[in-house]
Amino acid sequence: MPRMILSHFEAALLFALFTSIVLGVVTHNTDRERLRYGLYVFGCFLATLFGLSWLMYFGHG
Amino acid sequence: MAKKEKREKRPMPPVGAWGPAVALGWFIPGGGHFLLGKRVRAALLFFAVTCMFLLGLMMRGAMFTPQSGDILTIAINYGGFLGNLASGSLYLLTNWLGYNQPDVAGHVHDYGTKFLVTAGLLNILAMVDVFEIAAGRKS
Numbered sequence: 001m002p003r004m005i006l007s008h009f010e011a012a013l014l015f016a017l018f019t020s021i022v023l024g025v026v027t028h029n030t031d032r033e034r035l036r037y038g039l040y041v042f043g044c045f046l047a048t049l050f051g052l053s054w055l056m057y058f059g060h061g
Numbered sequence: 062m063a064k065k066e067k068r069e070k071r072p073m074p075p076v077g078a079w080g081p082a083v084a085l086g087w088f089i090p091g092g093g094h095f096l097l098g099k100r101v102r103a104a105l106l107f108f109a110v111t112c113m114f115l116l117g118l119m120m121r122g123a124m125f126t127p128q129s130g131d132i133l134t135i136a137i138n139y140g141g142f143l144g145n146l147a148s149g150s151l152y153l154l155t156n157w158l159g160y161n162q163p164d165v166a167g168h169v170h171d172y173g174t175k176f177l178v179t180a181g182l183l184n185i186l187a188m189v190d191v192f193e194i195a196a197g198r199k200s
Contacts, residue, residue, distance in 0.1 A: 004119035004169075011172040014116060015179070021109040022183040025102050026190035029200050 009049070016045030071198070079195035086191040088149040090184050093191030106187045114151045114180035122173025123164040124156070141174075147181030147188075 006014070024038020086093025091107035094100075125141030128134055145152050164174070193199040 001118055003121060004116065006120065006169060006172065008168060008172075011120070011169070011176075015113075015172070015176065018109040018113045019179065019183065021105055022186060025105050025109075026186050 009053075012045075012049050016042055016049065020045060074196040079192050082191045082195045083188050086188045087147065087184065090149065090151070090180075090187060093188060094194070097191065097194050099194065106184075110148070110180050110184050110187070111151065113176050113183065114148055117173045117176030117180060118155065118160065120169050120173030120176065121162050122170060122175070122177045123162050124152075124160065124177065141178050144178035144181040147185045148177070149184065152181070 020038050020042035023041045024034045027037050028034050082093040082096045084093075085096050089095075089107070090110035091103035091105070094103035094106060124145050125138050127142050128138040162170075162173075164170070190199070
């Protein structure tokens with residue numbers, strides 16, 4: 001098994017991607033609603049990722 | 062309130078209706094959806110859970126084993142173990158092939174450990190979805 005070294009951002013992005021896919025698939029009743037919810041969750045992950053990153057950046061001075 | 066009461070009164074479907082699909086969904090991520098004829102959803106779940114698990118392995122994440130100790134140690138290790146176990150055949154195969162990564166410091170290992178547990182937790186969500194589809198509560 002090859003070894004993988006990822007940055008915080010890359011790892012969090014992949015985590016958000018795969019989690020959003022599953023959350024999109026297992027919720028709602030139509031494909032359109034699932035797609036929209038998956039994209040919404042992915043957007044929320046990204047917003048949180050960038051938001052917390054900036055917060056930590058300013059928090060550290 | 063009325064809606065809540067209505068939800069509570071739904072009868073439990075027979076195990077034969079959902080048991081095989083849920084069991085297959087545990088063993089092979091997306092397998093339950095495949096058995097119920099939801100091929101695209103099955104493929105997406107298989108892709109997402111398997112990639113999450115394989116990335117966890119490639120980042121050399123640690124597997125949890127049940128450990129006794131204080132309440133926090135028990136909660137973390139048993140919870141993590143159940144999360145790992147929920148990946149089904151991926152976890153069993155990994156253990157069978159002798160994967161034994163110690164828990165070491167470093168953000169990559171830490172992400173790997175979380176990826177391995179989350180793959181199992183996402184598979185639990187998929188199993189709940191399979192149950193709801195098999196029970197006729199969802200399309």
